Amino acid sequence: MVEINKAKDSQRIEELRQQIRHHEYLYYVLSQPEISDMDYDALMKELEKLEARNPDLITKDSPTQRVGADKSEGFEEIEHRYPMLSLSNTYNYDEVGEFYNRVKSSLQEDFLITAELKFDGLSLSLIYKDGILDKAVTRGDGRFGDDVTANVRTIKSIPLKLRGSDYPSDLEVRGECLLPFASFDRINEERVKNNEQPFANPRNAASGTLKQLDPSIVAARNLDAYFYYLPGDLQMSDSHYERLQTCKKWGIKVSGAIKQCKTLEEVYDFLTYWDIKRKDLPVATDGAVLKVDSIRQQEKLGYTAKSPRWAIAYKYQAERARTKLLSVEYQVGRTGAITPVANLDPVLISGTVVKRASLHNADIIRELGLHSGDYVYVEKGGEIIPKIVGIDTEMRDLEGAPIEFIKNCPDCGTPLVREAGEAAYYCPNANGCPTQQRGKIEHYCSRKAADINIGPETIDRLCTLGLVHNIADLYKLQPEDLLLLPGFAEKAAEKLVKSIAQSKERPLHALIFGLGIRYVGETVSKSLAKYAKKIEHLENYSLEQLKSIPDVGDVIAQSVVDYFKSDVNKSIIDELIKLGVALNPEEDEEQQIEPQQQPLKGQTVVISGVFSHHSRDEYKDILDKLGAKASSSISSKTAFILMGENMGPSKKEKADKLGIYLMNEEEFIKKYLDK
C-alpha cells in the first residue's frame, strides 16, 4: 500500500515539476503567462506538500528549491554577497495565523511583526561605498544578478550620494524598482502607436525598462523605487523597522505604508486597511509582506533554500466583478493558434470598462464549465487582459448549453489539431489560412524584421486581390500591381517597391526573426544567425546542435526543426533566396563556428592585464567565438582568468581565494587557437 502511494506521489511530483517549469518559461522568458499567479502558486503549493511528505524525492533542481531566474543578455554578472531570495506566500488569513504561531513557538519569546506593502516590480540591490552609489544589481537567479548600475543612475528617486554622514561605509539596501501606473499607460499608448506589442503589466514594463541597454531610454521612462531591507551584519538598531526609518534619513526612499504590529489582530488590521487603500497608490502592489522585526530573531529563524523563515507574503485577491457572457469568439493568431475570447456585458473593474476577456484555451473553458449566457466572475490583476475566473452557477439559464470548442478553423474551415503536450488548438493550414497568411506577412514586414514600410490594410488588400500569398510574393510585386489598390498613386507604389527591394539586404538575424518561427523571438534569432551565418546551415542543424546554441532550449530547438521540415516553408525559403533575399550572405573572412566546436561554451572567463599577441578587445572576440563570455569581475563562476602582464594584486588575491586558475597568454593560444 505504502509502495503504491509512493509511486503515485513520485509520478505526480514529476508532472507538477514539468508543469511549473513550463509556466515559469512562459512567465519569465516569454512574458506571456497562461495561468494566473494564484493558479501557479497552487501548483507550487501542491508540489511543496508532496515533497514534504516524501523528502527523499526532493532534488536540487526542483522548482521548490530555486528562485525563479530573470537573467538577461548584455549585462555583466555580479555575485550577490548575500543571496537574494523569494518569499513564501499565501492568499488566506488562516495561513497568516499559522505563520504567526509558527514564529511564536520557534522563538519562545516576545516578538514584533513589521507589516509592509508588497511592491510589484523587480527586486534591486544597491551598494553604497562611503555614501556613493557604487553598484545596482538585479536579483537574477538569486546568486548572480545583472549589473544595471548605469540604468539605475537615471532613476531620480535613487540618491547617487547619501545624506548626512553616519551611514556605514559599506552599505547594501534592497528594494523594488517599479514603473508607476501613469508612465505605464503613457508608454503603452506610444507602443501601440508604433505598432509595438504593449507591455502586459507594470511589472513586465519595469523589468523590460531596467534591462534596456541604453540608459537614455531608461531615463525617459520615469522608473521609481522603494526600499525595504538591509542585509548583512550592521552596527545599527536590532529593529528592521528602525533601520528603515534611518534609511529615510539618508535619503533612501522607504514607503510610509509600514507598521510595527504587536499582535496578530494588528497584522490583520493592516492587511484589511491596505487592501482598499493601496488602490490609491501611484504604483502596483500585489500584497503585503510580514517580517519578524528583530534582526536577532530573524537570524534565529533562518532560511530555506528559497526564502526566509522569518517572513511571509500575503497576496491580495485581484479585483473581480460579475457580468454576463454574451458570446465566445475564436481568433486565429499568426502561428495558427486559436484563442477563444469572451465578449462580455461591459462592467467596471479597477476603474476601466471591461468588455472582453481571454479564455486562453479549450481546457480552461472545460474546467470552468462555461455555458452560453452564464454570469461569470471577471478579474483584472495588474494585467491588461482580464480573465474569467469563475461562474455564478445559481444564475444559470436553463436554456444555456455548454460551450463547445470549435472543431474547424473559423477562417478557412480546416479541422483544428492539437499537439501532444500543448494546450492550444492550431489551424494546420499555415500557408493557406487567410489570417495566418496576413499575420505572417505583417510580422515579416515589421520594423525589427524585414522593415518594409507597409500598413496592415495594404497587406490585407494585396492578399484579397490574390497578388500576395506569402512573404516571397512581396518581392515579385511591380509598381503597376500596386496601382490597383485604392489610394495608391505612382509615387507611393514606387516607394513601397523600393522599400521591399531594400529589405533584401537586411541582416540575417532580422530576416530569421521575420520568418516567424514559433518561439523564435529577436534574441534567439540573433543567436541563430550568429552561429549559422547562413540559412542553409541552420536548415541542416540537428536538434542537438541547435540545443548547444546559447538561448536555445528544447522547445525552441524542436520548433526550428519542425519549421524546416515543412515542404511549404522550404519552398518559400528557396524562393526568397532566388529572389535575392540575403538569407545566405557571403561569408566574411571569419569562419562559421559550428556550435559543437565551441570548447568554452557557456563559461565565463575573466581577462586581466596587458597582452602581447592580441589586444584585449581581440581576446574578447576570440572568447566570444569559443562560446565563452568575457567578464572583468571575478566570481566563483569564473572558469579561468586569461592573465596578461601587470595583473592587479587585488584580482590575483581574489582568484587565489576562490581557487581560480590563472592561464597565461601562451598557454591559452596553444590550447585554443593553434589547431
Ligand SMILES: NC(=O)c1ccc[n+]([C@@H]2O[C@H](COP(=O)([O-])OP(=O)(O)OC[C@H]3O[C@@H](n4cnc5c(N)ncnc54)[C@H](O)[C@@H]3O)[C@@H](O)[C@H]2O)c1
Ligand atoms: N502566472 C504564472 O504562470 C507564474 C509563473 C511564475 C511565477 N509567477 C509569480 O511569480 C511569483 C514568484 O516570483 P518571486 O519569486 O519574485 O516572488 P514574489 O514576487 O511573489 O515575492 C518575492 C519578491 O517580493 C518583492 N517585494 C516587494 N515588496 C517587498 C517588501 N516590502 N519586502 C520584501 N520583499 C518585497 C521582492 O522583490 C521579492 O523578491 C509567484 O508567486 C507567482 O505569483 C507566476
Ligand SMILES: [Zn+2]
Ligand atoms: Zn485556418
